[in-house]
Amino acid sequence: MTFQPIVARELRVAARKRSTFWLRVVAALVAMVIASGFLLLSLVSPVGGPSTTSLGKALFTLLTWLSLGVALCAGLFFTSDCLSEEKREGTLGFLFLTDLRGYDVVLGKLLATSLRGAFALLAVFPILAMTMLMGGVAGPEFWKTVLALLNALVFSLAGGLFVSSVSRDSQRAMAATLCLLLFVMAGGPIVDVCVAGANRNAFRPFMTLASPAYVFVTAGRWSDMAFWSALLTSQATAGLLLSAACALTPRTWQEKATKTLATRTGWSYWWRYGGEKRRLKLRRKLMDSSPILWLACRERWQSLAAWTMTLLVVGLFIYALLAQVPTEAWMAWSYLGGGLTLMFYLAVASQAGRFFIEARRSGLVELLSATPLPAPELARSQWRALLRLFALPVALFLGVGLIAGMLSQAAWGGLMSGAGGAAPGLAFSFATAVSHTVVNAANLIALSWFGMWMGLTSRNANLATLKTLLFVQVIPWFIIVFASSAAFGLLMFKFMVPSAVKGTAPNTTNLMLWYPLITTAVTGVLSLGKDVVFAVWARRKLYSDFRERVLTGSSPPRPPPALANPR
Secondary structure, three states: OOOOHHHHHHHHHHHHOHHHHHHHHHHHHHHHHHHHHHHHHHHHOOOOOOOHHHHHHHHHHHHHHHHHHHHHHHHHHHHOOHHHHHHHHOOHHHHOOOOOOHHHHHHHHHHHHHHHHHHHHHHHHHHHHHHHHHOOOOHHHHHHHHHHHHHHHHHHHHHHHHHHHOOOOHHHHHHHHHHHHHHHHHHHHHHHHHHHHHHOOOOOOOHHHHOHHHHHHHHHOOOOHHHHHHHHHHHHHHHHHHHHHHHHHHHHOOOOOOOHHHHHHOHHHHHHHOOHHHHHHHHHHHOOOOHHHHHHHOOOHHHHHHHHHHHHHHHHHHHHHHHOOOHHHHHHHHHHHHHHHHHHHHHHHHHHHHHHHHHHHHOHHHHHHHOOOOHHHHHHHHHHHHHHHHHHHHHHHHHHHHHHHHHHHHHHHHHHHHOOOOOOOHHHHHHHHHHHHHHHHHHHHHHHHHHHHHHHHOOOHHHHHHHHHHHHHHHHHHHHHHHHHHHHHHHHHHHHHHHHHHOOOOOHHHHHHHHHHHHHHHHHHHHHHHHHHHHHHHHHHHHHHHHHHHHHHHOOOOOOOOOOOOO
């Protein structure tokens, strides 16, 4: 018997996938575009501008933080559903009818899923090494950061495998993986800070050592032994998660037989569908209007999760107002609000394509396409379901974010005026907050419609969610940032060159006043434009090509051509 046959098979399959190749190419192109922008800035910067050393350090910081985000997201999209998908399809049990063990399957999935993430990171590393030639980055810092990024990738994949070994539903597996990563990265530092505050001592990392983010942060310090201890602790934690996945996979692939009455009265069924009165009321209200709307709104835990995040934000906002926190504390709201907004993006993108994916797997979508219901009605029903699940919590979240955004902009303006710069006025703060709120709402609408189309054309829910976020948010974000930076570069060229020719100092006051106005306007207009394009395009495709995509995706594979009989 071949040693580790699942590993060899999964590696061959992963190496032949087009996504493995394209992910590596896209990662290298993104890194090259960002590095080209920094190199061009170093060539055209006037005397007294940023030096090549500072630009090299800035390029290294930007690329490494982006790489850390990609590495931590690998577990969400690559491994959180790899074992649970096999359970749903009923193929995992066949593997354990052979001599295979749990570690064979888990290691095979780990190496197959890590191939794409590892190739993407390897494509970025040569661009990172270029920063050592620019200056500002030493060799030990570079290699320690590389180890920290690989550690974050392995930890994220291990966490996703552990959650997938005990899950069956793709969406809940993704949510559990996200909670696990957030708990490990933020829970340890919070516990250590609380312990230090209770004992009135200095901060000493103990639980923090398991965090991949702490390993990454300490990679830039010189002669710091905390990096190596944190690296070993994080790898040991990842090893424990993998060992638990190996032990649990052979014992959790079976679907437990439970009585129908006991299942419908259990807490898990109540959490998913609600009580009997709630189910009956929802059925009477939505069934006559649209059966698709009723099917898509039956599960209530998605809306409960959205309401939980919204109420958390509202509670923090009310506490900050009543406690009269310092003005500088509102500057941190942009980071907190941005993180929670990304979680809303993930939830909406995941839920938008989930119904069509589950309907394709169960055969429901073929039955729906055979009915006289028009394709626009099917898409509109899913859109109405998304509005019913997320409209109220999203509206409340955006409303609170609008007020908090104004206070945050005012706090940043006070900081600039205290530093001797030009502070933006109240009108600009209000316009910026409104612009961010409108852009966030438009992003959610575009994610909803494009996510429905990806759910109809993708193989699984995680892949549909990844493609939705990648095409609607990530790739356009790089383009918009590049366009905004180009606009600022032209503005800086307009202010700097005449001053350099005349031999006078540039008017930096006007530059600081025009910079936020131009970047806000360009970013807002481009973001709204791309949201309109994605939403209209996906809506048109759903209305016109729904049945064609269903027939294409559900048609049986063609048999291989018959070989000619040898004579």
